[in-house]
Amino acid sequence: MFFYNLRLAWLSLRRNPVLSVLIIGAIGLGIGTAMTMFTVYHLMSADPIPQKSSRLYRVQLDNWNPDKPYESPDHVPEQTTYRDSVALMKEGPAPLSNAMFRSFTIAQPLDTDKPPYPVTVRVTYRNFFPMFDTPFEYGGPWGKADDAEAHQVVVLSHDTNERLFGGKNSIGRSVKLYHRYFKVVGVLKPWRPTPRYYDLTATAFAKPDDVYVPLSLTAPLQIHQGGSTSCWKDSGSDFEAFLNSECVWLQFWVQLDTPAQVAAYKSFLDDYVREQKKLGRFQRPLNNRLRNVMQWLSYEKVVASDNSILLGLAFMFLAVCLVNMTGLLLAKFLGRAAQSGVRRALGASRVMIFYQHLVEVGVIGVCGGLVGLALSWLGLRLVSGLYRNYEGLTQLDPTLAGIAIGIALGSALIAGIYPAWRICRTSVAMHLKTQ
């Protein structure tokens, strides 16, 4: 019976091509719009590192002005000072911890015919790589000795290695950053955590940085940060003073695998701050914070309110399309009520007529879903062109495609149940007398 009904559905769609196109177009448009916004929203609020997002914690310390909170007593600085970061790296009882910041410099390709070009630099401990599960194409992180002794070593992103070495294995070769040479120890595979949770400054969806160098080089090479710096006190008269200032500009993360480790780290932080208070720092009440990745993303409001508004409006739009579809289906079904009357007279039960029309609605739903999928692909191209750094947020994957077809089918059935029910309830005798 299913295939018989499928054939009837096909015949029915062919019978009124214009009406069929309108109905399928209506649901397709609704699905396309809703899926475009849903994809962006879904990827924006996605867990960028599901395997350990609940075990990675952002550390916040309140070293701010004793007379004035950073933003509010609940909003303590997102970043940490250089001196605290280095101290916490030395002493913290965490399986892994990492302090880092973003900088900006000029890379000089060694082939002199290529012009120097700007690159972003992540200045970090080696722990960055195991902590954030970065995939390596060649080599690996630099060693503990490189961190300790401030060696000029570098890890390249996939794109940078493409640009500087044509994608070849460049381990052991040299890269000229600014006017200094760095030895390549690792090359990453293409890697784009979305959102870029470990450093949300400037924009949450940008690509990861181009090159990675040891943080211990900061003082000797006077590496200035290129992200954001906030100060409530003088930043000092020279670079060394700046490193010792109360300015916050580093991101500090720890990995804590068990609740016991979390508790231990918390009390370690409190002890650290109490020690510092004795030195005259941290004059505000004890207010240290540990937030795991998803808590951090929601605290930082990574999903812009515009995206929430668009998602809501898109689903309201889908609702309009469905109401519209219900109206058109009702017109279509009632328009050939006589046929159903004949079928009923010839022995089809109500359930069979209902089933027949539901199959037709299902076919419309699947077609509408496919149209919607194509439209959402187009919609995502449009959205990607309108925003910056949205490439990572406008990718349809098989799961999303499945969701699209599912929503289309589900909403078509919702829109079609009433018309199908109406048609199967109509009086049998009414339509037989005249045509």
Next chain:
Amino acid sequence: MLNMTRINKVYRTDLVETRALRDFSLRVDEGEFVAVTGPSGSGKTTFLNVTGLLETFEQGEYELDGKNVSRLSDNERSRIRNEKIGFIFQSFNLIPDLDIFDNVDVPLRYRGLRAAERNRRIQEALEVVGLASRMKHLPSQLSGGQQQRVAIARALAGQPRLLLADEPTGNVDSLMAREILQLISGINESGTTIVMVTHDPEMARYAHRNVHIMDGQVTEVEAVDVHPTARQQATDAGRIHPL
């Protein structure tokens, strides 16, 4: 075959109440060919709808083929329509999207027969009405008379015990009308009970018995001498096979 006792059927709208059948009683024997006549609004159509289990009624009893069908559920009525009753309508009521073969197939589908069995029956029914060669045509490609023959084939394919015809010749010319009546007579000859509603006394004469309805009641029952020419022609045609 069918036995109706004191059936009442009332149509209600906001303003008026119409008693379409009042204490209506009628008995039709197995193998009989009954013509029902009456003026417009007399309750003919209601009678046919009730007989064909297309409509329910308030009071009275209706026994069909030895079974009381007065208060069956919609599903049960659908099944009996499908298995025991064949319909022929004035306006043919073929499904325009389906070709001839598929139109005849419709009642068989709802009976859940296997494909081979359906094919055989459709083939045979279309041969009876002489349209086996037009199987792949759409209804719109046939004349009115041919369409009505397809409708007859559709009714035959289900091998009904009772064939209900509602003005079967209302929409065809007189020559074709006679041919269709002969087909119906032939089906009756092979044992199927026939109830035909018509306003045309000429056509009514093909039946064994004429029942006249007026104001929702049977007013007159009249045995008919079998129309000699009709009988003659039907036999001559020799196309009527029991299925």
Next chain:
Amino acid sequence: MRPILSALLRNKTGAVLVVIQIAITLAIVVNALFIVNQRLALIGRPTGMDEAGIFAFYSFGFTPDFKAEPTIRQDMRTLRGLPGVVDAAPINLIPMSSSGSDSTLTTKRGENMPGVNAGIYDVDEHGLNALGLKLVAGRNFTHQEVDYIDPEKDYTPPVVIVTQALAKALFPNGDALGKTIYWGGKDPSRIIGIVQRFYGNNYSGHIDWSILLPDVVTAKQKAYIVRTHPGQRDRLMPKVEKMLRQSNPDRTIIIMNSMTKTIADHYREDRAMAVILTVVIALLIAITALGIFGLAIFNVNRRRKQIGTRRALGARKADIIHYFMVESWLMTTIGVVIGSALAIGLNYWLVMHYAVPRLTWYYVPAGIGLLWVLGAVAVLMPALRAASIPPAVATRTV
């Protein structure tokens, strides 16, 4: 009117569906239009700069031999001498770009005095002219006031120029000119000039709270502003880039953009929101028109005989058209009444959750007007088709 209403009530479902559709459409269209216009107003605000004439870029020295101060001085001489250039100036950061720097200013000396945050821009005496800012009070910096300073050195200029908006924020009485302000409540500077408007960066929350300082920080990475005569910008941009690169191999030129593009990038998200919402509004209007159209066509086909009978009984074509128009108008009107409540409800929800401002009242009547027109246009074709049904239909039986 009454017979139309009762006919509508008889075909309840179709009419109810159209009414629902119109109601939700009104709610979305009113709110979306409101947001679109808000964003467009934001994007359209003048920045105070000569937006069309300016381009900006960074000169980035990357060798140990690079000397910032002589390079900057040499570059400025070169740029200012170029035909087609109005003026050029070094600046710490490019206004309206994603980079910005701000500091707290107070009107009284002392730690933790209440103050306001303002965007800081270091320029020389050519700064005002290169940016195209309009001085409304006081004077520009003089050549003598401009200091070349080492990036590591602390520096407080004796004189500053502020925007009108910042002047008002600091001195609400409007007597800012000649007054002294304090950097973080400590080092003083005197306000010698007020510019009408200068949009810098949004980090303080007020894009128009900007302050100009007469100094050139001799950093290796230095931003330049170049203002060109009308029509010369696009020709000069590649030329300047090439010329400066060649003039000094110890540096490179990066992030060169016209101010128009920098501003467009600044408002990118607002423009995206406006574009997407406009597309949604257009599609929604099309879908709703389709719904009204579809129902009307369905009703015309179903009532062919009835319409023919009316015609046979003496109804003129105009009467038939009128009938369908009034029917559509009735549905639209019921829809917009419900829709107005929905629109206000939706706005209330947006206000509560997403910091969207309260709806300006006239958007609701405007949306109602739009849907009335839409309802009339969508039903016109079916109404004309109904009017063309011949009276003879009445006598046909099949």
